[in-house]
Amino acid sequence: MAKMTPNTVSARKHVDTMALVTRNLGKRKRAEWRFRAYGVAAILFGFACLLILFSDIIAKGHGAFFQTQVYVQVPLNAQRLQITDPSSTAQLAKANYDSVIEQGLIEDQMRINGAIGSTAADKRQLLNLISTGAVYTVEETLSDTPSLLNQTVGVWLVADDDVDNYVKSLGHSGEGISGRLSQQQQGWVDNWIAHEQVRQAFNTTFFTSGDSREPEQAGIRSALMGSLFMLLVTIGLSFPIGIAAAIYLEEYAPKNGLTDFIEVNINNLAAVPSIIFGLLGLAIFIGFFDMPRSIPLVGGLVLTLMTLPTIIISSRAAIKAVPPSIRDAAYGLGASKMQVVLHHVVPLAMPGMLTGAIIGFAQALGETAPLLMIGMVAFIVDVPDNLMDPSSALPVQIFLWADSPERAFVERTSAAIMVLLAFLITMNGLAVWLRHRLGRSHQ
Amino acid sequence: METPTLIIITLLCAAGAYILGRNRAANIAYRAGKKNALHSLPYYYGVLSALWCALPCLLIVLGWSVFDDVVVHAAIVNLLPESAQALPDSEIELMVNTVINLALYPNALISSNPPDYLVQAGRDYLRWQHLSQLSLSVVVLFSLGLAFSLSWLWIKPKVPARQQVERVFKWALLLCASIAIVTTVGIVLSVLFESLRFFQSVNVFDFIFGTHWSPQTALRIDQVGASGAFGAVPLFLGTLLISFIAMLVAVPAGLMSAIYLSEYASPRLRAAVKPMLEILAGIPSVVYGFFAALTVAPFIRDSGGMLGLDVSSESALAAGLVMGVMIIPFVSSLSDDVLKAVPQSLRDGSLGLGATQSETIKLVVIPAALPGIVSGVLLAASRAIGETMIVVMAAGLAAHLTANPLESVTTITVQIVTLLVGDQEFDSPKTLSAFALGLMLFSVTLVLNYIALYVVRQYREEYE
Numbered sequence: 051m052a053k054m055t056p057n058t059v060s061a062r063k064h065v066d067t068m069a070l071v072t073r074n075l076g077k078r079k080r081a082e083w084r085f086r087a088y089g090v091a092a093i094l095f096g097f098a099c100l101l102i103l104f105s106d107i108i109a110k111g112h113g114a115f116f117q118t119q120v121y122v123q124v125p126l127n128a129q130r131l132q133i134t135d136p137s138s139t140a141q142l143a144k145a146n147y148d149s150v151i152e153q154g155l156i157e158d159q160m161r162i163n164g165a166i167g168s169t170a171a172d173k174r175q176l177l178n179l180i181s182t183g184a185v186y187t188v189e190e191t192l193s194d195t196p197s198l199l200n201q202t203v204g205v206w207l208v209a210d211d212d213v214d215n216y217v218k219s220l221g222h223s224g225e226g227i228s229g230r231l232s233q234q235q236q237g238w239v240d241n242w243i244a245h246e247q248v249r250q251a252f253n254t255t256f257f258t259s260g261d262s263r264e265p266e267q268a269g270i271r272s273a274l275m276g277s278l279f280m281l282l283v284t285i286g287l288s289f290p291i292g293i294a295a296a297i298y299l300e301e302y303a304p305k306n307g308l309t310d311f312i313e314v315n316i317n318n319l320a321a322v323p324s325i326i327f328g329l330l331g332l333a334i335f336i337g338f339f340d341m342p343r344s345i346p347l348v349g350g351l352v353l354t355l356m357t358l359p360t361i362i363i364s365s366r367a368a369i370k371a372v373p374p375s376i377r378d379a380a381y382g383l384g385a386s387k388m389q390v391v392l393h394h395v396v397p398l399a400m401p402g403m404l405t406g407a408i409i410g411f412a413q414a415l416g417e418t419a420p421l422l423m424i425g426m427v428a429f430i431v432d433v434p435d436n437l438m439d440p441s442s443a444l445p446v447q448i449f450l451w452a453d454s455p456e457r458a459f460v461e462r463t464s465a466a467i468m469v470l471l472a473f474l475i476t477m478n479g480l481a482v483w484l485r486h487r488l489g490r491s492h493q
Numbered sequence: 494m495e496t497p498t499l500i501i502i503t504l505l506c507a508a509g510a511y512i513l514g515r516n517r518a519a520n521i522a523y524r525a526g527k528k529n530a531l532h533s534l535p536y537y538y539g540v541l542s543a544l545w546c547a548l549p550c551l552l553i554v555l556g557w558s559v560f561d562d563v564v565v566h567a568a569i570v571n572l573l574p575e576s577a578q579a580l581p582d583s584e585i586e587l588m589v590n591t592v593i594n595l596a597l598y599p600n601a602l603i604s605s606n607p608p609d610y611l612v613q614a615g616r617d618y619l620r621w622q623h624l625s626q627l628s629l630s631v632v633v634l635f636s637l638g639l640a641f642s643l644s645w646l647w648i649k650p651k652v653p654a655r656q657q658v659e660r661v662f663k664w665a666l667l668l669c670a671s672i673a674i675v676t677t678v679g680i681v682l683s684v685l686f687e688s689l690r691f692f693q694s695v696n697v698f699d700f701i702f703g704t705h706w707s708p709q710t711a712l713r714i715d716q717v718g719a720s721g722a723f724g725a726v727p728l729f730l731g732t733l734l735i736s737f738i739a740m741l742v743a744v745p746a747g748l749m750s751a752i753y754l755s756e757y758a759s760p761r762l763r764a765a766v767k768p769m770l771e772i773l774a775g776i777p778s779v780v781y782g783f784f785a786a787l788t789v790a791p792f793i794r795d796s797g798g799m800l801g802l803d804v805s806s807e808s809a810l811a812a813g814l815v816m817g818v819m820i821i822p823f824v825s826s827l828s829d830d831v832l833k834a835v836p837q838s839l840r841d842g843s844l845g846l847g848a849t850q851s852e853t854i855k856l857v858v859i860p861a862a863l864p865g866i867v868s869g870v871l872l873a874a875s876r877a878i879g880e881t882m883i884v885v886m887a888a889g890l891a892a893h894l895t896a897n898p899l900e901s902v903t904t905i906t907v908q909i910v911t912l913l914v915g916d917q918e919f920d921s922p923k924t925l926s927a928f929a930l931g932l933m934l935f936s937v938t939l940v941l942n943y944i945a946l947y948v949v950r951q952y953r954e955e956y957e
Contacts, residue, residue: 078849079849081849081851081852082849082852084851085850085854086757089749089752089757090753091749092747092748092749096746096770096773096821096822097769097770099773099818100769100772100773106784106788107780107784110787290669291669292669294669295669295672295673297666298663298669299670302666302667303670311674312670312673315673315677316673317942318939318943318946319673319676321875321938321942322680322879322935322939323875323881323906323935323938324879325881325906325910325931326879326931326938327680329909329913329928330679330680330683330684333686333928334679334683337683338683355676358673358676362673386659387659388662412775415777416775416776416777416780418777418778418881419778419881419882419910422885422910422914423909423910425914445777446779448780449885452783452787467780478775
């Protein structure tokens, strides 16, 4: 009956509210749908960026793992080489390989082409097609088998970076990017290609040699070793110190001003920009302690200071996650504080601490800015042997190559980035795997 | 003996002391015939002996190597003739270096023939170095022997070895924990000290409020008004512009993805998507810098060119966008934490009243989590301000006073890097200005971090 009386106040209100709700429902549902879509879009945006970044770098860099080589018949003429005894290393080291390579190239083009400009400029242009590092290939061939002297041998010589670019771009799009190659030089390279004297071989130079001004001779070995030495210093110092600090703060520290001060400091240091740590290293280690520039030891010390807060914070979390019942049981059996910590808490917290530490080390491996401050931007050709040798680091090498004008360095930069990312992904994968194992052991 | 050899000998002795100490304690216990004849377990006696051996000797080696240089330096200065000693400090410094170089590399080519007294000083320097090393070896070996025999005699059943070892252990832990303080003090001192030297030659107010930045001109000493070139306002504005662009990308994207992952996504989707997003945070900034400089910047320039806009190839936009992408996971994981800390009862109450999920999030969850979100954004901003490699590679070097994101601007970090990379002497205002910029950067990020941590702490207590 009440429903039939329209003048009841409550009923009218009820009907109006329902109408309002129904009327707005579509709008609200659309708003809901839109909000969800924003969320999905945000996530997709992140994924898209990741995808673009990776595909861009792989597209730019995969070529660097292969290098163009040219097959040349080199006449190892003793007179041209200006040597008499091919078994003497002293003579081999001083021999004039450029001359025989040039002769080989000229004879080669004569065979294919029938003719070649005979001016000195033409010869130089021809020789420029081959990397200046090719002399070492010839030297190696001769020192391996000294009996080859005065014979003609076919060797695969590394091509110059411009030839490399030209051949690779021909392979990709069918249209060669000539770069600095002249019309004549392009013709020669085309001849080689037509006679199948050009091949793409795995670029071992990239992994076995140091930096170079010539892209085709540049490699990441010295930078990689520098990074490795620094990482060793960082691991050796920051892991024990970080764990010790975390143990102190979680298990020993009394609640007082000093402890609070330490905690505030650690939290702040974790958010201090990395370049500030570089300034610290420059002023303290190099300015005050007079350590040399560009050595992995100083780099490692700076990275240690930088990663310590991260490691301390994650180690504390890992120690906190150890159930108090374990400590109580150990105390109950008469263990001392140190025994409780070393025999029970630390082993249980170790996987968690390792996870945090590995993530910290991965950060340290990719860090560039503080290393620039302490002079690790030097041009380093030699592979460092120890902690006191001047060296570069992989991220710094990437930074340096990214600045180089040669086209071929773009390719090598991307390849170096791929190597760096491979290391980082391995380290992070290890951390994830450890976390997984930890999760299982706690269940 | 060389210092590394000494350290190795010390460590070997410590290992020996451990074994001897432990065996001796075990023997004492065995002879006494009682299990509880010893105060502590035998191995504590071993550890105690090892500590007794190693700690004093390592301290001696450390102290020696710190003071060695100072003493030798003073000695070389003393060797120089009176006329040379009267020279200014920098000249003496140079001479001392020459002496050391002459001594270490007698065959190296030195352009001019060095005066005889320098060669003589070099020989003396070598002799003293030898003497110093010799006496160090003697002192260390002596104290090793002393500690060895003392600790041997020290092992008695009543000695509370465990307590002593544990005390050392605790102090060692405290020492490690204090490194955080030492680092902070080191940063503050190094940056502050060099900045003060900078402010002796350049007015503080000219630095903070000046609008013209070109440090290169200060190289010429004869130039009038060199101090006018150190106005850092363009750098501050450039930093703010790029950071602002970065935040424009990172905050919406990071916040929305955090909301979706914590409020909508199923646990399985969340477990799959979150690590993927975090890859973005794990990529080194030099990689982003390369990407910004070689891919994004040319793309923006070309597409701007198609629209008829004049875009610099080092535009603030490119650096800012890429930096924003880098910070997305940072914002997202911080917001995720605070969103998860909002009690479920608040959501249930709102949903129970008939609100849709998005209304609940917008009107209940986000306001409740706002302090945490704000502090996350502040931390992200401090990251953006301190980020170096992206801007070094993709932003410009010239200081322009502009708010146009399509133009090239420079930032504090870019200037620090350009001023300090390469050879430099420590006393030119050009080099020192980098430290003053570092001081600014440190203070700003410190304040931002402090506010952020404070807000987070306040907020956490609210729901606990």
